[in-house]
Amino acid sequence: MSGGPEHVLVVGAGLGGIRVVEQLRQAGYEGRISLVGAEEHPPYDRPPLSKQLLAGEWEAERIALKDDAALEDLGVRLYLGLPAVALRPGEVELADGSVLSADAIVLATGVVARTLPGQPDTVHTLRTLDDALALRTELEKASSLLVVGAGFIGAEVASTAVAKGVAVTVVEAAPVPLVRGLGEEVGAMAGRLIREGGVDLRLGTALKRFTEDGVQLADGSTLSADVVVVGIGGRPDLEWLTDTGLDLVDGVPCDEQGRVLGLDGVWALGDMASWRDPEGEGHHRHEHWTSTSDQATVVARAITDTEAPPATVPYFWSDQFGLKIQLIGRPDLADSVEQLQGEGLDGGAIKGTVAGYFAGERLVAVAGFGAARYVVRYRALLQQKADRAAARELAASFAPKP
Numbered sequence: 001m002s003g004g005p006e007h008v009l010v011v012g013a014g015l016g017g018i019r020v021v022e023q024l025r026q027a028g029y030e031g032r033i034s035l036v037g038a039e040e041h042p043p044y045d046r047p048p049l050s051k052q053l054l055a056g057e058w059e060a061e062r063i064a065l066k067d068d069a070a071l072e073d074l075g076v077r078l079y080l081g082l083p084a085v086a087l088r089p090g091e092v093e094l095a096d097g098s099v100l101s102a103d104a105i106v107l108a109t110g111v112v113a114r115t116l117p118g119q120p121d122t123v124h125t126l127r128t129l130d131d132a133l134a135l136r137t138e139l140e141k142a143s144s145l146l147v148v149g150a151g152f153i154g155a156e157v158a159s160t161a162v163a164k165g166v167a168v169t170v171v172e173a174a175p176v177p178l179v180r181g182l183g184e185e186v187g188a189m190a191g192r193l194i195r196e197g198g199v200d201l202r203l204g205t206a207l208k209r210f211t212e213d214g215v216q217l218a219d220g221s222t223l224s225a226d227v228v229v230v231g232i233g234g235r236p237d238l239e240w241l242t243d244t245g246l247d248l249v250d251g252v253p254c255d256e257q258g259r260v261l262g263l264d265g266v267w268a269l270g271d272m273a274s275w276r277d278p279e280g281e282g283h284h285r286h287e288h289w290t291s292t293s294d295q296a297t298v299v300a301r302a303i304t305d306t307e308a309p310p311a312t313v314p315y316f317w318s319d320q321f322g323l324k325i326q327l328i329g330r331p332d333l334a335d336s337v338e339q340l341q342g343e344g345l346d347g348g349a350i351k352g353t354v355a356g357y358f359a360g361e362r363l364v365a366v367a368g369f370g371a372a373r374y375v376v377r378y379r380a381l382l383q384q385k386a387d388r389a390a391a392r393e394l395a396a397s398f399a400p401k402p
Helices: 015-026 068-074 127-141 154-162 179-198 238-242 289-304 371-385 388-397
Strands: 007-011 032-037 076-080 084-088 091-094 099-101 106-108 111-113 145-148 167-172 200-203 207-211 214-217 222-224 227-230 234-236 250-256 265-270 273-276 315-320 323-329 335-342 353-359 361-371
Touching: 007 015, 007 099, 015 032, 015 068, 015 289, 068 076, 076 099, 084 111, 084 238, 106 289, 145 154, 145 214, 145 222, 154 167, 154 179, 154 315, 179 200, 179 265, 179 315, 179 335, 179 353, 179 361, 265 289, 289 315, 289 353, 323 371, 335 388, 353 371, 353 388, 361 371, 361 388
Parallel strands: 007 032, 007 106, 032 076, 106 265, 145 167, 145 227, 167 200, 250 273
Antiparallel strands: 084 091, 091 099, 111 234, 207 214, 214 222, 315 323, 323 361, 335 353, 353 361
């Protein structure tokens, strides 16, 4: 391409950052690209941290998103182990005091693990490669694990630990696990999966404080374990942007192409970014792997002024207790849930269950448990904004013929 920015500076060397670099080159951008990362590690994939890497099945080299040769081919200059500390018009200051100037800046710093008040340094969180390796070392010699938080990370860590023969207890303050991602009905079924997987799951259990070897609960009882992990999600990494004047209540506000509202020449994507919601008047933050990749393509096309990619449907997956949980669409838009296949929501077998989420009569999301060959077929219906009748018709087509 000709014209456009001479230097693109990407802040955040995770999935979003490296995908922007790739997409810029694929769009024909031949200018200078710099990639800043807070961690010393080259870009790596995060989903395996709580699964294959934590289990010891994979080593760190296997989760690299690009090896040295591939990074060299992209022609990107790396600044690793240098967190960004300030954003000013046309420039970013790094932790060592150096300043990088650019005429296009992309923010992709993701989230950092949430912690609880009074959380000791001996209690683990899981967000980075170093976190995962440290936790893996502890689990190798542990016989018991206490997980605070029954979200996706907490459930995946519990699943991995159970498979290693560790006795696992999970405490969750909410009455239903995974409720933020799956809603109450499907979240309750996911809780049954956790229990059937061999975990002592305690719901509606508030934490009062940490003790020397565990926690004290709100009712005064205590739980102890060899290893304690807090898995209560992440918060956008935004502290370094506090002097920009942006409204950072729920991420960096952006338009539908990732342009930061109120800052010229700046884009944001991934977990830290709140893009204009095509389904409503506000903004929405997508905290999923595939959404980050999709947004990277949109941002790269906007920077290079090339054709925008077609709209996509959000997708998320989680591997736990022998099943792949898949979620397509926006369950946050739904006002009702209907079991399309299987028996899990009725108390039967969880494997093979597919749930449809509806806003009125419109299908807005689909969740499947060990039902990958079915779930993928619903994507087209979601893209078409199909109704309940169409979802039921598709579900009926999967039924065995008499």
